[in-house]
Amino acid sequence: MTTRIPIVENILSANDRMAARNRDLLDQAGVYSINIMASPGAGKTSLILKTLEALNGRLKLGVIEGDLATSIDAEKAAAAGLPAVQINTGGDCHLDAAMLADALPTLPLEDIDLVLVENVGNLICPANFQIGTHLNVLVASIPEGDDKPYKYPGMYRGVQVLIINKIDLLPYVPFNMDYFKRGVEILNPGVVTFAVSSKTGEGMDEWADWLVERVKNNGG
Amino acid sequence: MHELAVTQSILDISLRHAGEAGAKRITDINLVIGQFSSIVDDSVQFYWDIIAKETIAQGARLHFNRIPGEMTCNACGHTFRPTDETFECPACSSVTVRITKGEEFRVESIDVE
Ligand SMILES: Nc1nc2c(ncn2[C@@H]2O[C@H](COP(=O)(O)OP(=O)(O)OP(=O)(O)O)[C@@H](O)[C@H]2O)c(=O)[nH]1
Numbered sequence: 365m366t367t368r369i370p371i372v373e374n375i376l377s378a379n380d381r382m383a384a385r386n387r388d389l390l391d392q393a394g395v396y397s398i399n400i401m402a403s404p405g406a407g408k409t410s411l412i413l414k415t416l417e418a419l420n421g422r423l424k425l426g427v428i429e430g431d432l433a434t435s436i437d438a439e440k441a442a443a444a445g446l447p448a449v450q451i452n453t454g455g456d457c458h459l460d461a462a463m464l465a466d467a468l469p470t471l472p473l474e475d476i477d478l479v480l481v482e483n484v485g486n487l488i489c490p491a492n493f494q495i496g497t498h499l500n501v502l503v504a505s506i507p508e509g510d511d512k513p514y515k516y517p518g519m520y521r522g523v524q525v526l527i528i529n530k531i532d533l534l535p536y537v538p539f540n541m542d543y544f545k546r547g548v549e550i551l552n553p554g555v556v557t558f559a560v561s562s563k564t565g566e567g568m569d570e571w572a573d574w575l576v577e578r579v580k581n582n583g584g
Numbered sequence: 585m586h587e588l589a590v591t592q593s594i595l596d597i598s599l600r601h602a603g604e605a606g607a608k609r610i611t612d613i614n615l616v617i618g619q620f621s622s623i624v625d626d627s628v629q630f631y632w633d634i635i636a637k638e639t640i641a642q643g644a645r646l647h648f649n650r651i652p653g654e655m656t657c658n659a660c661g662h663t664f665r666p667t668d669e670t671f672e673c674p675a676c677s678s679v680t681v682r683i684t685k686g687e688e689f690r691v692e693s694i695d696v697e
């Protein structure tokens with residue numbers, strides 16, 4: 365005889381609980397944190413380094429770099445003088461809350477205002493795994509094309525901030541900004557958006573000022 | 585591939601509830617998965633066969649109840665299935681629409697002996 369047991373539980377509820385614990389830990393330490401997601405090569409690491417420049421000492425940063433393998437990105441951040449930790453996911457296409465839970469205590473949180481987490485380059489999987497940061501940020505870059513919101517709705521829906529990177533390439537690459545923004549508006553109405561170039565530094569001040577404001581308001 | 589993490593979570597949730605109910609065996613697992621939740625059925629079943637081994641869920645059948653995406657037009661209230669890449673309301677051509685179905689991602693129930 366079989367019986368049916370009703371459950372109705374979100375499949376990733378265990379990850380969500382772990383994410384909530386990460387958030388508690390960060391809040392207790394008075395540290396604000398953002399989860400930076402994007403496709404490979406969109407400019408996550410470049411953005412982090414330019415953000416450091418634009419902040420010009422206004423916030424003390426820590427960096428957590430997620431990659432399948434290698435520590436190239438963490439070394440770049442460390443070379444810029446930032447406390448940096450590399451998480452190698454060993455093949456996983458995303459960071460999850462347990463990985464962040466392991467990495468957080470290895471940063472000197474008492475000396476940090478803001479932790480920047482660079483997620484694994486991927487437009488699908490990271491969106492499904494909350495890691496406990498205060499903000500989810502998506503970096504979209506011009507050469508990826510203007511149809512990405514339509515093709516990766518999950519990612520565009522799951523973020524509070526959208527950074528359009530590589531705007532210095534707009535003259536060279538076909539990219540219909542209206543079409544792109546229309547998709548964004550449907551999936552994530554009113555999402556905070558910045559247009560920047562991590563190469564020339566254009567738009568970086570606005571983003572950095574907003575970030576400072578945000579961290580201060582959080583009591584950081 | 586995040587299907588492994590997903591499969592592990594499905595197994596954990598199922599075993600916990602079956603344990604609480606004092607079940608001897610899990611025969612079926614009923615999942616509700618929206619069209620916008622990216623997950624590949626075949627890989628979940630593949631991982632399942634490996635990680636459920638030697639648990640009371642070994643051999644359990646996974647059922648994927650797929651919920652098609654649905655959008656509702658903010659302008660005229662029309663409800664439709666997004667068909668092309670523009671997400672436009674077929675009734676009034678408005679582009680101010682919202683997703684109203686298709687983001688489900690849960691274990692609905694399990695059948696146990
Ligand atoms: N023209 C231009 N190039 C950029 C910009 N931002 C980044 N790049 C270049 O894009 C390439 C990838 O940049 P990264 O910062 O490594 O990108 P990423 O997202 O961290 O890449 P992964 O970590 O490998 O996924 C590098 O060659 C950068 O120099 C930009 O705003 N404009």
Ligand SMILES: [Mg+2]
Binds near residue numbers: 482
């Ligand atoms: Mg990088």
Ligand SMILES: [Zn+2]
Binds near residue numbers: 660674676
């Ligand atoms: Zn309409």
